[in-house]
Amino acid sequence: MSTSTEAGTGAGTPAGPVRADCLADAGGGIAFRVRGTAAGDAGALVLRRRGGGPGEELRLPLTEASGGVLRAELPASAVTAEGRWTVTTDTGRVVEPGLRDLRAVVDRTPGPGPLTVRVPYPGAGGRLVIRCWLRTAHAEAGHLDVSPGGTLSVTGRLHGTTLGPDARAEARTPGPDGAERVHPVSVTGEGGTFAFTLPYAPLAEAGAGEERTWELWLRPAAGADELRIARILDDVWDKREIFRFPEHRTPAWHAVPCYTADNELGIRLTPRRP
Structure with missing residues (x-):
């Protein structure tokens, strides 16, 4: 699990980097709590697969939550092809990893249906990346x-x-x-x-x-x-x-x-x- 420092939020230009805490669940879903950008600065997190086509991206709407942070959800049901997906805001700002709670994905027993595995991690340059696997068997x-x-x-x-x-x-x-x-x-x-x-x-x-x-x-x-x-x-x-x-x-x-x-x-x- 990694650590993060809080950046200021509020109206106008954020004072520090955008950071997202990640809470992964056993089904492949990830909840993001985002600091460093105000509600007026970004409306969504954008996930893009490295090497994917121009349409291979997901937009996760940001909503206000308590404590001066924004929330976004990557549901387990969303389809993410195998590979590495980088995370930015819809205004193009790089998102860095904050706290990553991955306890639910350790040695889990998957249920029926396609196997979806997603692991957020700190990639090159300190940016947030999500490693995805999607397999029917x-x-x-x-x-x-x-x-x-x-x-x-x-x-x-x-x-x-x-x-x-x-x-x-x-x-x-x-x-x-x-x-x-x-x-x-x-x-x-x-x-x-x-x-x-x-x-x-x-x-x-x-x-x-x-x-x-x-x-x-x-x-x-x-x-x-x-x-x-x-x-x-x-x-x-x-x-x-x-x-x-x-x-x-x-x-x-x-x-x-x-x-x-x-x-x-x-x-x-x-x-x-x-």
């Missing part, structure tokens, strides 16, 4: 067990679908010739849970001596769409520097599980240099 990574023998065991939970008897997991990466390399492994579990163990050695052999990251995917049943295994049901918007795992080293290569900038699970294989 999802494979949530849980506990990872890194074995000294050179294997990674993954457990997790499915949302929006169930595990069939012919489920399988796959490690994928492009090969040096441009063709995709795929290494499948069997999956156990039932209903909403899954588990599998993946050895590193076949990935190193298929890597042709090049450094590469293998993506981990899950096919819940034959004919079902494959799901990228990720960990998004918490308050950590970027796990690369937060979740660190032991490396497995051999004379020829070393391997380590990792998360990407989108919190998707992978294995990084690096050849050992003389």
Whole structure:
């Protein structure tokens, strides 16, 4: 949770930056309490998706609340495509993050229907950004067990679908010739849970001596769409520097599980240099 200082509000030009406290709920909604702009200075918060088209934005009306602040609501039912959404006022002022109460999104159990996850965070330059995920089915990574023998065991939970008897997991990466390399492994579990163990050695052999990251995917049943295994049901918007795992080293290569900038699970294989 981050902290903020109050900026003055009132008629005329605000004395300090615009800051928004954020209260996230378990369904994906966010309530904003905005300081640093008066009711006459801005009528809405504007959310724009990075890399989105000119029409890919949401306007959240600002209303007066007690304590000299303004309120805005991003309802859980609003559709926000996956990606990072920056927040400004409708007058173009940058909005900075204030207090961020994210307790409701930590280890939550989603209900039925599409999975909506939104995590507000401080982006580059200190501006407020909201990381959004929107999925009809999802494979949530849980506990990872890194074995000294050179294997990674993954457990997790499915949302929006169930595990069939012919489920399988796959490690994928492009090969040096441009063709995709795929290494499948069997999956156990039932209903909403899954588990599998993946050895590193076949990935190193298929890597042709090049450094590469293998993506981990899950096919819940034959004919079902494959799901990228990720960990998004918490308050950590970027796990690369937060979740660190032991490396497995051999004379020829070393391997380590990792998360990407989108919190998707992978294995990084690096050849050992003389």
